[in-house]
Amino acid sequence: MTGKIGFKLHTTDGSARRGTLHTARGTVETPAFMPVGTAGTVKAMRPQSVRETGAEIVLGNTYHLMLRPTAERVAKLGGLHQFMKWDGPILTDSGGFQVMSLAKLRKITDHGVSFQSHIDGTALELTPERSMEIQTLLGADIAMVLDECTPLPATKDEVAASMQLSLRWAERSKQAFGEPADRSLFGIVQGGLEPDLRAESAAGLMNIGFDGYAIGGLSVGEGQEAMFKVLDVTAHLLPAEQPRYLMGVGKPADIVGAVVRGIDMFDCVLPTRSGRTGQAFTRRGTVNIKNARHGEDSRPLDDQCRCPACQDFSRAYLSHLHRADEILGAMLLTWHNLQYYQDLMAGLRTAIKGNKLAEFVTEFEDGQATGDIEPL
Amino acid sequence: MTGKIGFKLHTTDGSARRGTLHTARGTVETPAFMPVGTAGTVKAMRPQSVRETGAEIVLGNTYHLMLRPTAERVAKLGGLHQFMKWDGPILTDSGGFQVMSLAKLRKITDHGVSFQSHIDGTALELTPERSMEIQTLLGADIAMVLDECTPLPATKDEVAASMQLSLRWAERSKQAFGEPADRSLFGIVQGGLEPDLRAESAAGLMNIGFDGYAIGGLSVGEGQEAMFKVLDVTAHLLPAEQPRYLMGVGKPADIVGAVVRGIDMFDCVLPTRSGRTGQAFTRRGTVNIKNARHGEDSRPLDDQCRCPACQDFSRAYLSHLHRADEILGAMLLTWHNLQYYQDLMAGLRTAIKGNKLAEFVTEFEDGQATGDIEPL
Numbered sequence: 001m002t003g004k005i006g007f008k009l010h011t012t013d014g015s016a017r018r019g020t021l022h023t024a025r026g027t028v029e030t031p032a033f034m035p036v037g038t039a040g041t042v043k044a045m046r047p048q049s050v051r052e053t054g055a056e057i058v059l060g061n062t063y064h065l066m067l068r069p070t071a072e073r074v075a076k077l078g079g080l081h082q083f084m085k086w087d088g089p090i091l092t093d094s095g096g097f098q099v100m101s102l103a104k105l106r107k108i109t110d111h112g113v114s115f116q117s118h119i120d121g122t123a124l125e126l127t128p129e130r131s132m133e134i135q136t137l138l139g140a141d142i143a144m145v146l147d148e149c150t151p152l153p154a155t156k157d158e159v160a161a162s163m164q165l166s167l168r169w170a171e172r173s174k175q176a177f178g179e180p181a182d183r184s185l186f187g188i189v190q191g192g193l194e195p196d197l198r199a200e201s202a203a204g205l206m207n208i209g210f211d212g213y214a215i216g217g218l219s220v221g222e223g224q225e226a227m228f229k230v231l232d233v234t235a236h237l238l239p240a241e242q243p244r245y246l247m248g249v250g251k252p253a254d255i256v257g258a259v260v261r262g263i264d265m266f267d268c269v270l271p272t273r274s275g276r277t278g279q280a281f282t283r284r285g286t287v288n289i290k291n292a293r294h295g296e297d298s299r300p301l302d303d304q305c306r307c308p309a310c311q312d313f314s315r316a317y318l319s320h321l322h323r324a325d326e327i328l329g330a331m332l333l334t335w336h337n338l339q340y341y342q343d344l345m346a347g348l349r350t351a352i353k354g355n356k357l358a359e360f361v362t363e364f365e366d367g368q369a370t371g372d373i374e375p376l
Numbered sequence: 377m378t379g380k381i382g383f384k385l386h387t388t389d390g391s392a393r394r395g396t397l398h399t400a401r402g403t404v405e406t407p408a409f410m411p412v413g414t415a416g417t418v419k420a421m422r423p424q425s426v427r428e429t430g431a432e433i434v435l436g437n438t439y440h441l442m443l444r445p446t447a448e449r450v451a452k453l454g455g456l457h458q459f460m461k462w463d464g465p466i467l468t469d470s471g472g473f474q475v476m477s478l479a480k481l482r483k484i485t486d487h488g489v490s491f492q493s494h495i496d497g498t499a500l501e502l503t504p505e506r507s508m509e510i511q512t513l514l515g516a517d518i519a520m521v522l523d524e525c526t527p528l529p530a531t532k533d534e535v536a537a538s539m540q541l542s543l544r545w546a547e548r549s550k551q552a553f554g555e556p557a558d559r560s561l562f563g564i565v566q567g568g569l570e571p572d573l574r575a576e577s578a579a580g581l582m583n584i585g586f587d588g589y590a591i592g593g594l595s596v597g598e599g600q601e602a603m604f605k606v607l608d609v610t611a612h613l614l615p616a617e618q619p620r621y622l623m624g625v626g627k628p629a630d631i632v633g634a635v636v637r638g639i640d641m642f643d644c645v646l647p648t649r650s651g652r653t654g655q656a657f658t659r660r661g662t663v664n665i666k667n668a669r670h671g672e673d674s675r676p677l678d679d680q681c682r683c684p685a686c687q688d689f690s691r692a693y694l695s696h697l698h699r700a701d702e703i704l705g706a707m708l709l710t711w712h713n714l715q716y717y718q719d720l721m722a723g724l725r726t727a728i729k730g731n732k733l734a735e736f737v738t739e740f741e742d743g744q745a746t747g748d749i750e751p752l
Contacts, residue, residue, distance in 0.1 A: 040696060044703040046684060069671065069696045077674055077692050085688045276703075295445065298453055308422060312461045316453050320416060320445045327420040327652075327706055 005142060005184035005211050007243045007264075011353055015235065015262040018352040021057075021243055023089040023141045024182035025081070028056040030243065030264040031348050033255065033341045034091060036272060039064040040074070040084040043272050044327070044334040047086045053307070053335065054342035057089045057141075059267045062134050063098030066124070067117050071137035079139030091267070092140035094131045094173070094188075097149045097216075097248070108148065110165065128172035132185075140183065142212070145173035147188045149217050159192035166190045167204040174208050184211035186245060192217060193226055195233040202237045212243040215263070219249045228257050235262035252281055252344055256364055259348050260357065271341045275334030278322040282340065285368045289333065294319040307339035308332060381518060381560035381587050383619045383640075387729055391611065391638040394728040397433075397619055399465040399517045400558035401457070404432040406619065406640040407724050409631065409717045410467060412648060415440040416450070416460045419648050420703070420710040423462045429683070429711065430718035433465045433517075435643045438510050439474030442500070443493050447513035455515030467643070468516035470507045470549070470564075473525050473592075473624070484524065486541065504548035508561075516559065518588070521549035523564045525593050535568035542566045543580045550584050560587035562621060568593060569602055571609040578613040588619040591639070595625045604633050611638035628657055628720055632740055635724050636733065647717045651710030654698040658716065661744045665709065670695040683715035684708060 006022040007030075021028040035042045035050055037058045042050045050058060060080055065071060077083050080090055096113070099106060103115035103124075112127030128146040135143035147166040150159050170187050177185045187205035191197030205213060215234055218227045231246070238244050245265035246258050255266055271281065280287040282302040287294075289301070297315040305311075309318060309332035321329030344364075351360035382398040383406075397404040411418045411426055413434045418426045426434060436456055441447060453459050456466055472489070475482060479491035479500075488503030504522040511519035523542035526535050546563050553561045563581035567573030581589060591610055594603045607622070614620050621641035622634050631642050647657065654666040658678040663670075665677070673691040681687075685694060685708035697705030720740075727736035 039700045039702060040693070041702050041704045044707070046704065046707070047688075068700055069692070073672060073692070076672060077690060083690070083693055083696075085693075296449060296452060312423075314453060314459070316445070316449070317416070317459055317461075320459075324415045324444055326415060326417050327703055328417045328422065330703055331420070331422070331707065 004182065005243075007212070007241065009241060011355075013352040013355050013357040014260065016259050016348075016352045016357050017262055017264055018349055019243070019264060021089075021264075023057075023184075025087065025089045025141055026056065028089060029349055031255075031259045031345055031352075032057060032265050033345045034059045034265065034267040035338055035341075036061070036267055036269045037084060037086070037090075038269070039068065040080060042338070044276065044330045045272075045338065047084060049335060050086070050338065051088070053339045054346060055088075055338065057091060058086055060084075060090050060092045060138060060140065061098055062092050062095035062131060062138070063102065063126075065138060066095060066126075066134050067119050067122075071134040075137040075139070079137075081139060089141040090139070091142040092135045092138055092144065093247070094144045094146040095126050095134065096131070096146050099126055100149060100151070108165075110168065112146070128169045129176040132173055132176040136177070136180070136183070143177060143183065143185050144214065145170040145185065145187050145210075147190055147216055149220065150190060150192050152192060152217075152220060152222060154192065156192075156194055156197070159194055160197055163190040163192075163197050163201050167201065170205055170210075171208050174210070186210055186212040186214050186243075188214040188216040188247070189234055189238075190217050193222060193230060195230075198230060198234045199237055202234060206239065210242075212245060212265075213238045214245040214247050216247045218246065219254065219268075224254055224257065227254065228261065231258055231261040231263065252341070253365075253368065255341075255344065256348065256361055259352075260361065271337030272334050275337045276330040278329070278333065280333055280340075281337050283367045284370045289315065289318050290322045291319070301336060302340070305336060305339055305343070307336045309336040380558065381619075383588070383617065385617060387731075389728040389731050389733040390636065392635050392724075392728045392733050393620075393638055393640055394725055395619070395640060397465075397640075399433075399560070401463065401465045401517055402432065404465060405725055407631075407635045407721055407728075408433060408641050409721045410435045410641065410643040411714055411717075412437070412643055412645045413460060413462070413466075414645070415444065416456065418714070420652065420706045421648075421714065423460060425711060426462070426714065427464070429715045430722060431464075431714065433467060434462055436460075436466050436468045436514060436516065437474055438468050438471035438507060438514070439478065439502075441468075441514060442471060442502075442510050443495050443498075447510040451513040451515070457515060465517040466515070467518040468511045468514055468520065469623070470520045470522040471502050471510065472507070472522050475502055476525060476527070484541075486544065488522070504545045505552040508549055508552040512553070512556070512559070519553060519559065519561050520590065521546040521561065521563050521586075523566055523592055525596070526566060526568050528568060528593075528596060528598060530568065532570055532573070535570055536573055539566040539568075539573050539577050543577065546581055546586075547584050550586070562586055562588040562590050562619075564590040564592040564623070565610055565614075566593050569598060569606060571606075574606060574610045575613055578610060582615065586618075588621060588641075589614045590621040590623050592623045594622065595630065595644075600630055600633065603630065604637065607634055607637040607639065628717070628740075629744065631717075631720065632724065632737055635728075636737065647713035648710050651713045652706040654705070654709065656709055656716075657713050659743045660746045665691065665694050666698045667695070677712060678716070681712060681715055681719070683712045685712040
């Protein structure tokens with residue numbers, strides 16, 4: 001485990017796994033949630049605040065960074081870690097997902113995807129080789145293969161063709177990435193909601209050989225039940241001794257269910273994005289802080305939370321900040337949501353270690369079902 | 377000096393004064409700059425970060441708070457200090473200035489000013505009595521009399537009439553404010569650019585008797601030279617043993633010049649507002665961080681500054697954040713600007729104490745004239 005990523009599986013509870021990811025820039029206790037630092041910043045958070053929530057790894061978006069300030073500029077400035085002042089490990093995505101969701105005039109061929117920047121219309125191209133080059137310039141500790149996130153609904157033939165394209169791109173990604181001493185590459189299982197295609201994708205990727213395996217193409221509107229079904233048929237096909245990463249997921253209940261099904265790593269914009277729009281995640285479910293009933297509520301958002309939003313301020317104040325569109329409102333609720341997610345992961349880790357995951361899940365679900373604290 | 381505000385003048389250097397303001401909630405070393413916490417938050421800053429810059433007192437805006445969340449609600453929640461988690465002294469303005477600059481359908485009579493909220497159009501009224509009531513509900517340590525900030529240009533007769541109205545309102549403000557044990561009221565000298573009207577206003581206010589005296593109606597487009605002329609003829613008319621506050625000023629050079637002319641207290645939205653739009657104040661003058669030449673500059677914004685923006689990040693990163701409209705950009709540059717202002721005040725205080733203000737001013741002006749650090 002010198003240099004390259006190493007994964008140590010400590011214990012299991014059912015299918016759930018408690019492990020440690022070792023990287024050249026430090027360790028990550030799993031199951032882990034990675035805050036999303038889209039454009040070289042976890043939005044509205046100083047990096048030391050991200051660290052204070054308990055986060056050990058963050059995600060950077062290749063698409064955003066290749067457009068602005070460009071990977072070449074980041075490299076010239078010493079790499080993404082130095083640029084954004086995050087000295088822990090960074091995972092970068094391949095850029096493929098954002099190209100498909102944000103860029104204009106997209107055209108996919110076997111060669112790659114050509115598109116126009118959503119910022120200034122510049123014509124650009126992303127191929128497996130270019131994605132690896134960008135992620136290397138950024139200095140990612142964990143890079144992701146370029147894949148196509150199959151747009152659903154699609155016929156089985158379409159899903160299969162897309163999955164096969166992703167496999168070919170995975171092979172080219174591996175080839176282009178090479179064997180750097182201290183950086184790792186993860187493959188991404190595709191195949192939509194089709195168990196046999198997921199299995200074929202997983203087998204194809206394992207045949208190529210990666211340092212870890214992600215499950216992609218979920219949390220795109222298929223619903224929690226369908227997502228869990230895919231995890232049920234896919235997770236156990238992946239190598240037990242390597243990390244498993246469920247991309248772009250999700251709500252707290254999605255994460256809990258995915259951990260139960262054997263997932264080790266997560267990322268999602270939900271805690272940060274919701275924090276900016278006044279939605280808070282708490283031990284008693286989701287709170288819309290702009291709701292009028294919080295206007296004179298002197299209690300904290302979540303009395304079990306140690307974040308500054310909960311330690312220092314009332315719901316009334318947080319509500320005021322969001323109604324007045326104050327930046328401090330976005331700052332505090334983002335911090336709270338990231339703290340909640342990290343606390344949730346810590347709780348899951350402790351539960352798995354103690355072989356008490358079932359109890360933890362029941363308690364989690366009871367808390368969420370309780371609903372928000374009653375109005376005064 | 378128990379309870380009510382007390383001002384201790386330690387030393388002078390020419391007309392400049394080094395003092396300490398004592399309030400029930402702590403002391404303020406003067407000359408002092410008060411960050412503006414418009415709607416119950418110094419924008420983009422946690423209160424503990426405001427404190428870390430060296431700020432000892434903040435300003436709250438009566439107009440904004442009376443509209444949202446309302447003074448009555450703030451009072452119900454324990455007052456402005458508890459609401460915004462600032463345990464140091466707070467000065468509130470009277471609301472008059474913002475009514476004139478922000479509200480709709482304003483109508484001034486001797487009774488007061490009626491207007492419509494710029495947020496939701498609610499019809500409201502601000503009188504000296506209501507302004508005192510609101511500032512008392514907020515729990516301000518220092519309240520300001522309601523005055524009319526005379527719109528310039530105006531004829532001398534108009535300025536005189538406006539100043540006389542402000543004097544009548546000052547008297548009613550004093551009456552309505554009463555004699556609370558631990559809170560103070562400042563009068564506001566008006567009179568435009570007319571020395572004799574300024575003198576008449578100052579004499580009238582001193583006749584009523586206040587805990588401190590502000591100079592209002594400046595920094596509204598009259599220019600630095602005109603402003604300094606008013607200070608030259610006004611400051612020395614005010615009681616030496618009481619604090620003097622120049623409202624809404626200003627740029628660093630304005631503050632330095634006003635301190636030289638005997639002013640003790642300042643407030644201005646410039647450092648916070650500029651921080652949100654990418655303008656930074658430094659020891660070498662003003663920097664527009666969005667300027668292309670900062671894009672690959674790995675140096676700090678100001679290598680003598682101890683704020684997180686300068687300690688942790690490059691100009692290139694700050695430039696990226698502002699171009700990408702990232703909240704962290706606003707957070708960091710706001711922090712930097714507030715740090716710069718507090719460092720400037722600390723430098724002025726040390727210089728006055730050491731009888732070296734002239735040297736300090738020369739060094740300050742040389743630094744500003746140097747211009748921004750040359751491009752790489």
